[in-house]
Amino acid sequence: MSNEGTDKTTRMDRRSLIAAAGMTATALATPSLGTAAGSVSRKTVRTGFPHDTFRDWIRTLEDNGLLMRLPRLDQDAYEATALAYRLMDKFGWYGAPAVIADEVRIDGKWVKGPLLINNQGHWDTEALLFGLEPVPGDGPATYRRALAHFTKLLEDNNGRLPQIAPVPVAPEKAPVKEVILRGDDIDLTRFAFIQSNPGDGGRYINTGSIFTADPELGMNFGTYRCQLRGPRIIGVNPEPGQRAWKMFNAQKERGEKIARVSIVVGQDPMVWMVSGSALTKGLRDDELALAGGLRGRAVEVVKSETNDHMIPAHAEMVIEGEVPLQEPMLPEGPFGEMYGYLGLKKDENFWMRVTCVTHRKSPWILNQFTGVTRGFCTAPMEAFALYRLKKLLPGLVDLHAPVETTGWAFASIDKTRPGQALEIGRRIAQIVGLYKLVVVVDKDIDVLNRTEVMHIVGSRWQPHPAAEILKEVNGMPLDPSSPNRPKTSKIIIDATRQWPEEGGPAVYPELNRDLLERLAPDAIPRVDAEWARFVAAWEHDGCPPRSP
Numbered sequence: 001m002s003n004e005g006t007d008k009t010t011r012m013d014r015r016s017l018i019a020a021a022g023m024t025a026t027a028l029a030t031p032s033l034g035t036a037a038g039s040v041s042r043k044t045v046r047t048g049f050p051h052d053t054f055r056d057w058i059r060t061l062e063d064n065g066l067l068m069r070l071p072r073l074d075q076d077a078y079e080a081t082a083l084a085y086r087l088m089d090k091f092g093w094y095g096a097p098a099v100i101a102d103e104v105r106i107d108g109k110w111v112k113g114p115l116l117i118n119n120q121g122h123w124d125t126e127a128l129l130f131g132l133e134p135v136p137g138d139g140p141a142t143y144r145r146a147l148a149h150f151t152k153l154l155e156d157n158n159g160r161l162p163q164i165a166p167v168p169v170a171p172e173k174a175p176v177k178e179v180i181l182r183g184d185d186i187d188l189t190r191f192a193f194i195q196s197n198p199g200d201g202g203r204y205i206n207t208g209s210i211f212t213a214d215p216e217l218g219m220n221f222g223t224y225r226c227q228l229r230g231p232r233i234i235g236v237n238p239e240p241g242q243r244a245w246k247m248f249n250a251q252k253e254r255g256e257k258i259a260r261v262s263i264v265v266g267q268d269p270m271v272w273m274v275s276g277s278a279l280t281k282g283l284r285d286d287e288l289a290l291a292g293g294l295r296g297r298a299v300e301v302v303k304s305e306t307n308d309h310m311i312p313a314h315a316e317m318v319i320e321g322e323v324p325l326q327e328p329m330l331p332e333g334p335f336g337e338m339y340g341y342l343g344l345k346k347d348e349n350f351w352m353r354v355t356c357v358t359h360r361k362s363p364w365i366l367n368q369f370t371g372v373t374r375g376f377c378t379a380p381m382e383a384f385a386l387y388r389l390k391k392l393l394p395g396l397v398d399l400h401a402p403v404e405t406t407g408w409a410f411a412s413i414d415k416t417r418p419g420q421a422l423e424i425g426r427r428i429a430q431i432v433g434l435y436k437l438v439v440v441v442d443k444d445i446d447v448l449n450r451t452e453v454m455h456i457v458g459s460r461w462q463p464h465p466a467a468e469i470l471k472e473v474n475g476m477p478l479d480p481s482s483p484n485r486p487k488t489s490k491i492i493i494d495a496t497r498q499w500p501e502e503g504g505p506a507v508y509p510e511l512n513r514d515l516l517e518r519l520a521p522d523a524i525p526r527v528d529a530e531w532a533r534f535v536a537a538w539e540h541d542g543c544p545p546r547s548p
Contacts, residue, residue, distance in 0.1 A: 049131025050270070050295035053175075053314040054364060057269040058116065061098050064134075066122050068097045073115065074105040075194045084117055084369040093374050093404040094123045094139050104192045106203070113192040116366045120269065121374040129269055129377045130294070140448040146379035147386075153294070154387050161279065161384075162293030163286065166301040166310065174302040174313035181357040182305075187231040188319070188354065192365040197336035201345065203228040204335065207366040208263040208319065209275040210236065211309040214247040218284040219309075223276045225370075226263065227332050232354040235332040236261065236323055237346075239477050240486075248350055252325040259323040260307035261352055266316020266364050269377075270295045276376040279384055288312070294380070305356045317359035321352040339406050340371040341480040374403050385432070392431075393424050400447040407436035407479070410447040418501040422468050425492035433474045433486070439493045457495045465503055466494035 048060035061067045073080040080101065087096040099117040103110045120129070123139030126146035135141035153162055171177045188205070195203045205226040213219050220243040227235035238244035251259050267275065270291045274280070280287050288310070292298045301310040306320045332349035334342050368375050378401075386399045398412040409432070413424055421440040429438045441447070441456050461467075468491070475488030482488045498504025516523060527534065 047128050047131045047133070049128070050297045051268050052297075052300070053268055054119075054266040054272075054316055054366070057119065058098070058100065058364075060128055061119070061125070064124060064128065066097050066124060068099045070099065070101045072103045072105070072110065073101040076105045076108065078198060080104065080115065080117065080194065080367070081196055081369065081372075084372045087118070088372060088404075093121065093402075096121050096373065098122070104194060106192070106194060111190070111192045112362065114364050115192045115194065116364060117369065118373045119366055120273065120376045126377045126379045129273065140446070143379055143448060146377070147383045150380045150383040151387060154384065159387065161285070161290050163289040164292035164296070164298045165286070166288040166292060167298040168310065169300045169302055169313050171302055174300075175360050176311070176313055176315045176318055177302065177358050178360050179358065180305065181359075182355070186354055186357050188228055188234065188357070189231055191317075191363065193228050194367055196367065196369055197342070199342045200335050201227060201331075201333045205234060205263065205265065205319070206335075206370065207272070207368050208265045209267055209271065210238070210244055211262040211264065211304075211311060212244045212247050212259065213309065214250055216250065217243065217247050219286065220244060220247065221264070221275055221287055223272075225335055226352075227335070229330070229351065234263075234319070234321075234352050234354065235330065236350045236352050237332055238350070241477075248323060248325065255326075257324065257326050259325060260309070261321055261323055262304045262307060262309040262311050263319040263321075264311050264315045264317075265319065266360075266366060267312055268295075268299070268314060271299065271312055272366075273376045273380065277378075277381045279381060305358060316363040316365070317357065319354055320356040320358075321354040323350050323352045336371055337478045337480075338371050339478060339480055343478060343480075371406075378403060389428065389431070393427055395420055396424055397443045398447045399428075401435065402450065407434065407476075409435040409438045410453050411438060411440050412443050412445055412447050413440060413496065414443045415496050418499050421494040421496045422466070422492055425494065426468060426470065429470060429490045429492060430473055434476055436475060436479070436488060436490050437493070438490070439495055442496045453495075457493065460497055461493055461495040462498060462503070466496075466498055468492045468494075 048056050048063070051057045051060065058067065073083065075081070083099065087099070091097070096118055098119045098121065101115045102113055104113055104115045105111070123142050124134035127134045127142050130146060130149050132145055132149055135145060154160070156162075189203075193203050193205050196206070205228060207223065208226060209221040210224050210226075211219070211221045222238070222243060224236060224238045224242070224244060226237065229235060236244070238248070248259055264271075271288070274287050274291045274294070280290060288299050288301060300313040302313040303309070304311055304318060304320050311318050329348035330351045332346045334345040337343035382400060386396070389399065390396050395413045395416060396411060397414055399409065401409040409428065411425065411428055413421060415421060425438040425440040429435050439453060439457060441453060441460075445456050446452055470490040470492070472487050473490055475482060475486050475490070477486040479485060479488055497508050500506055
């Protein structure tokens with residue numbers, strides 16, 4: 001892993017950019033970039049699967065040209081934030097690399113990291129997460145490879161997620177126990193936890209897996225933002241309805257004084273994905289066993305120092321503490337949330353006294369720029385949702401919700417009767433709270449192709465009568481547009497070919513591209529075979545093609 005690089009910003013291809021170490025966010029403000037972040041060519045692909053540690057995962061990203069190394073980022077000037085936005089501007093949410101910075105400036109001091117950003121953003125991470133080889137230069141094909149792999153796991157396990165129980169190890173064999181801090185030795189402000197946005201209420205630990213337990217609701221871990229309020233005080237923010245929120249309130253109603261919590265930071269990539277997704281929503285499954293099943297190898301765990309939570313032994317850090325349930329709550333936020341808007345400040349919220357911190361020497365810290373970059377690999381969640389919805393909704397073919405357009409969902413169907421598209425779209429909107437605008441298309445449309453979907457909306461959809469508004473259904477409590485959170489209105493767009501019974505034309509014309517492929521089947525393969533010759537002059541002139 002070299003820190004050597006170049007500061008050139010002209011005729012810079014993707015691999016040169018990612019390898020550059022001396023560049024800052026300021027230097028990246030208006031670069032002239034070459035090939036797209038999704039179009040690198042590789043002779044071999046190293047997956048490192050299964051990844052036992054966060055560091056193994058980052059090494060795999062670097063081996064595959066998906067890591068940008070920087071010596072420093074000045075977060076007092078919000079340089080990391082600006083870099084995250086600029087990378088999305090230049091490469092898109094599915095094409096930007098991960099970033100690692102050795103030091104971060106916080107409150108006038110250079111804090112040793114490293115700090116990491118966007119660790120599961122690029123298309124290729126969807127395949128690498130499962131040890132699959134990405135399809136060179138084809139992000140959607142790579143995504144479909146991950147979807148197919150996950151779907152097969154479900155089919156092989158009769159519709160359930162595979163499980164391998166975690167394996168306990170001795171504390172002396174757990175890297176997360178290399179350093180143990182108690183009492184006044186604890187100072188969380190010394191680590192590279194940053195304030196992501198100028199409008200935030202302060203610095204946040206926003207990538208931790210919060211381990212909680214309840215005798216009635218079982219064990220759970222999930223990712224909730226935690227505001228850093230001091231050396232040994234942090235906020236803990238499960239949203240209403242989430243498992244930890246239910247546990248805390250159930251314990252509070254029973255008169256219990258504290259809830260014991262372990263917050264795991266720097267998880268292996270599968271544990272991180274499970275923690276942030278809804279794969280186990282409503283289930284009492286052991287999420288560490290699920291992570292092991294998806295990895296094909298058990299997660300090694302070790303007991304927390306001050307409670308009974310068994311936590312990943314190879315994590316970077318564990319923050320243990322007690323959430324007081326009978327004491328006054330504390331204000332929390334605001335925080336820049338998933339919709340890209342500043343979230344609400346809360347007058348009362350759960351908080352935690354930190355009683356112990358264990359960590360590796362020089363722990364690595366991941367920050368999630370919520371609403372700016374992708375948070376975790378989404379193919380598993382989408383494959384699981386589609387697998388289940390297909391059993392409820394005959395005719396459903398495919399489903400995709402682009403992360404950069406929060407609230408949108410595209411569904412394709414095998415249409416066999418009038419009104420079917422609106423019916424399926426309505427049910428999807430009622431079942432999935434996040435989906436606020438559901439676009440239903442015919443099965444010949446690729447839901448992963450944004451351009452294709454938008455073209456079909458323009459050419460096959462008539463707002464009347466092929467649309468329906470649901471006035472008040474369950475949505476997301478973080479939706480800034482909702483005056484009555486979490487209730488929201490939703491719209492269903494039927495962008496399938498409208499049959500005459502639905503008010504459509506008697507004859508629907510064919511797409512020109514379909515006619516080309518049918519009537520001149522050799523045309524596109526001929527161009528493909530000569531592609532290098534056709535684009536050679538363009539690339540030579542410094543204008544390489546770039547994926548949208």
